[in-house]
Amino acid sequence: MRLDFTPEQEAFRGEVREWFEAELAGPFAHVRGLEGTSEGIAERFEWEKHLGRSGWNTLAWPKAFGGREIGLIEQVIFHEEYARAGAPGRLSHVGLELVAPTIMAFGNDEQRERFLGPTARVETVWAQLFSEPNAGSDLANVQTRARLEGDVWVMEGQKIWSSFAQYSQWGMALVRTEPGSVGSKGLSMLLIPLDGKGVDIRPIRQMTGGSSFNEVFLDGAETAADNILGAPGDGWRVAMGTLTFERGVSTLGQQMGFRAELDRVIRVAKANGAARDAGIAKRIARSQAELKVMRYTALRMLGGQGLSLAGLTYKLFYTSWHQRLGELAMDVLGPAGEIAEAGTDAYRLQKMYLESRSDSIWAGTSQIQRNIIAERGLGLPRENKPAK
Numbered sequence: 534m535r536l537d538f539t540p541e542q543e544a545f546r547g548e549v550r551e552w553f554e555a556e557l558a559g560p561f562a563h564v565r566g567l568e569g570t571s572e573g574i575a576e577r578f579e580w581e582k583h584l585g586r587s588g589w590n591t592l593a594w595p596k597a598f599g600g601r602e603i604g605l606i607e608q609v610i611f612h613e614e615y616a617r618a619g620a621p622g623r624l625s626h627v628g629l630e631l632v633a634p635t636i637m638a639f640g641n642d643e644q645r646e647r648f649l650g651p652t653a654r655v656e657t658v659w660a661q662l663f664s665e666p667n668a669g670s671d672l673a674n675v676q677t678r679a680r681l682e683g684d685v686w687v688m689e690g691q692k693i694w695s696s697f698a699q700y701s702q703w704g705m706a707l708v709r710t711e712p713g714s715v716g717s718k719g720l721s722m723l724l725i726p727l728d729g730k731g732v733d734i735r736p737i738r739q740m741t742g743g744s745s746f747n748e749v750f751l752d753g754a755e756t757a758a759d760n761i762l763g764a765p766g767d768g769w770r771v772a773m774g775t776l777t778f779e780r781g782v783s784t785l786g787q788q789m790g791f792r793a794e795l796d797r798v799i800r801v802a803k804a805n806g807a808a809r810d811a812g813i814a815k816r817i818a819r820s821q822a823e824l825k826v827m828r829y830t831a832l833r834m835l836g837g838q839g840l841s842l843a844g845l846t847y848k849l850f851y852t853s854w855h856q857r858l859g860e861l862a863m864d865v866l867g868p869a870g871e872i873a874e875a876g877t878d879a880y881r882l883q884k885m886y887l888e889s890r891s892d893s894i895w896a897g898t899s900q901i902q903r904n905i906i907a908e909r910g911l912g913l914p915r916e917n918k919p920a921k
Contacts, residue, residue: 553618567621585654616789628652628659639762660698662706673717679708688751698747720768725756807865852892859886
């Protein structure tokens with residue numbers, strides 16, 4: 534496994550870093566350092582449209598679809614430099630990194646022509662409509678139904694935990710289209726307009742004060758018959774394809790964000806004297822070491838070595854690490870963590886702690902992830918419960 538980069542790759546890093554420094558110190562200086570999911574929404578969308586106009590949104594896309602088709606390591610470099618520069622979190626992530634690759638893989642030529650360009654330019658923003666109140670980790674239990682009436686699909690049901698749906702124009706929805714079907718059979722993947730009749734989007738207020746998640750109610754909502762990815766009943770295969778795009782090279786950029794959070798914890802610990810506490814110092818050192826382990830594990834995953842086990846364990850590892858970091862931050866802050874003022878290090882660490890509580894739920898709960906590791910990674914048998 535190589536842990537260094539070639540001269541050509543470092544030259545690409547220089548290109549990316551120079552562009553970010555120029556833009557984030559100039560016309561877009563006001564978006565630098567924005568965190569969370571409720572800060573500067575309009576400004577962040579303008580920034581993301583600027584990225585699209587400048588060709589940065591489609592670096593990994595195939596040239597046939599207007600991308601630059603850069604290599605895996607160059608993608609890692611881009612995400613690292615994006616985080617290092619203090620650029621804000623991407624509100625268009627779902628469209629660019631989940632929906633667009635799914636349309637490329639499973640869509641037809643007309644769908645690619647219609648949706649990919651506007652998605653790349655962030656003119657069309659997407660929401661992923663998979664989870665439901667009784668179908669989160671058990672995604673195959675989807676109950677939202679769609680029936681074909683003439684040339685339109687008519688949908689009834691509810692989706693939940695739909696990130697940024699309140700800002701989105703379109704959704705990619707996993708729905709049940711075969712009456713009487715159960716489990717992964719009889720599902721279809723529909724592309725649905727979120728500004729049409731019968732769609733009610735209700736933001737969920739989180740304990741951080743923001744609302745990045747939403748409930749989406751479909752009450753007679755409609756979409757054209759040809760807004761389906763793959764064939765009717767093929768939705769499970771399409772959904773599994775989407776989920777393979779969910780944990781890609783952005784993990785290295787994510788770690789740069791973790792690095793910034795750890796540095797903030799260290800800065801506060803030095804300033805308020807908490808770093809002199811032996812227990813705190815030991816936990817900081819452990820966090821430093823484990824963050825290094827995360828980086829090397831991610832590089833090993835991308836390098837194709839031990840991919841099955843390393844890939845399955847990564848989400849579980851960073852989830853527990855990030856939650857421990859949040860707890861460490863609150864112990865470093867002490868009483869100041871209860872009354873933090875907006876804009877301060879204490880305030881940002883407080884928000885980080887609160888947001889980290891959801892890490893073990895979103896994108897697959899830790900309990901489900903352990904089952905996947907046991908069954909798929911280690912080959913352990915499923916538990917056979919005795920019949921009643």
